[in-house]
Amino acid sequence: MSVADSVASLDQARPKEPLSGHVEVLIVGAGISGLGMAHYLTVKRPGHSFAIVDGRQAIGGTWDLFRYPGIRSDSDLHTFGYEFKPWTSDNAIADAHEILDYLHEVIDEDRLAQRIYLQHKVVRADFSTAAGKWTVTLERDGQQWDVTCSWLFGATGYYNYAEGHAPHFEGQEDFQGQIVHPQFWPEDLDYAGKRVVVIGSGATAVTLIPAMADKAGHITMLQRSPSYVMPLPKKDPLANTLRKVLPPKAAYAATRRFNIGKGRFIYNLCQRHPKVAKRIIRRANITFLPKGYDVATHFNPTYNPWDQRLCAVPNGDLFRTIAKGKASVVTDRIVRFTKTGILLTSGQELPADIIVTATGLKLQLFGGVEVSVDGHHREAHDSMVYKAFMLSDIPNFAFAFGYTNSSWTLKIDLLCEHLCRLLSYMDQHGYTTAVAVADPDMARRPMLDFAAGYIQRASADFPQQGSSGPWTIEMDYWADHARLRKGPVEDPALKFSSAAHAIKTAEAATA
Structure with missing residues (x-):
């Protein structure tokens, strides 16, 4: 099936009405990370609700956005592809249309179309500790409304889709071409x-x-x-x-x-x-x-x-x-x-x-969404990254960020699988909230220790990593394999609670 046919099939199958109500997991972004998370939720947590929202009018993220000649992967698709779905093309370095075909196959095989809501831009999200859930404001065609979710998953990639890095060159207004x-x-x-x-x-x-x-x-x-x-x-x-x-x-x-x-x-x-x-x-x-x-x-x-x-x-x-x-x-x-x-x-x-x-990307975490907890705005830079997929002091929030020194998707498989294990652990123990809490005295350093200019320009806006334990960022698949796939969900830095307990505590404090 061609990309055009796949798009037509998706448009016919996906919901006609805007997303409403409550889902357990709201995935923000319908690119390679978001669809990967959707697969693992489908397989590992059948019967649990989730939805995918994306501000654009097409799935695929990077592979649909960029339309310049020759657009292709810069990693081999046997590692850039998902672990759960074999890459069967003869081309290991693949053009964008081949990658889009692959993503549409994932949508078809996991019947994800009915869970995908395009042109649903996430404007802001506020977590209520008492209720143990997020209230997420969506926007479509100039109209805004709220939905709720237990967990929010940021699969928005790492750069600003609306704005590239475009330094001003002296005299560029004079150029007649x-x-x-x-x-x-x-x-x-x-x-x-x-x-x-x-x-x-x-x-x-x-x-x-x-x-x-x-x-x-x-x-x-x-x-x-x-x-x-x-x-x-x-x-x-x-x-x-x-x-x-x-x-x-x-x-x-x-x-x-x-x-x-x-x-x-x-x-x-x-x-x-x-x-x-x-x-x-x-x-x-x-x-x-x-x-x-x-x-x-x-x-x-x-x-x-x-x-x-x-x-x-x-x-x-x-x-x-x-x-x-x-x-x-x-x-x-x-x-x-x-x-x-x-x-x-x-x-x-x-x-x-x-x-x-071709001057590069402008980096942006979580698509620029405003995030707050109990009405208090949170800046990503003030948080530390826990196990490379959560942020300290922001409950029930996870995000996808792949490797800078190898295929992006290698890490996505591991962290999506780990998040599913975490959700099942919370179900088993009756928890509704999980939050990573860092030692305030721990030494901090940039989340991305990489010399590339586009990384350095955004360093001040990104979270930080710590010096030891789950607060370090591993740019090594096998280290993450040990931590995320083989390692336990429980960790002294990860604190669990239930919404019922939070409500009783709040009522006692006001009595």
């Missing part, structure tokens, strides 16, 4: 035969350039400083071989486990032996680029490998495009935009008909 940000790609953009300059050297830039090169007159990647760029095979030979000799689930599990180990090996090599890793990456770059190409200038970052995320290029497509003369790389700084292009500090002026500002 078109300026485009990849997050808001015009469907009717005609770049055939045009001179295109892409500002940036990250994952978006290295994806755009080979995808646009055949139609564009010429395309240039303009970077202030290089990133590490590694060629990867688009098709995974191990996965495709195993699928021919093993049942799909067994082949997928084996490939997934192997690729998790391979990813950890590469990351650890980069961290522990950066000089060796640099030489390996440099050798790969030289192999794919024309003889004598200035790799030392254009593909030689000042930081060590995996201090920032590596950029993957399937089958070395970026390098092959450069080798064919269809694209070029310029490493320089921008002085200003001119009427016809970009003036650089070297004195060179890059002519351009279209300038693409």
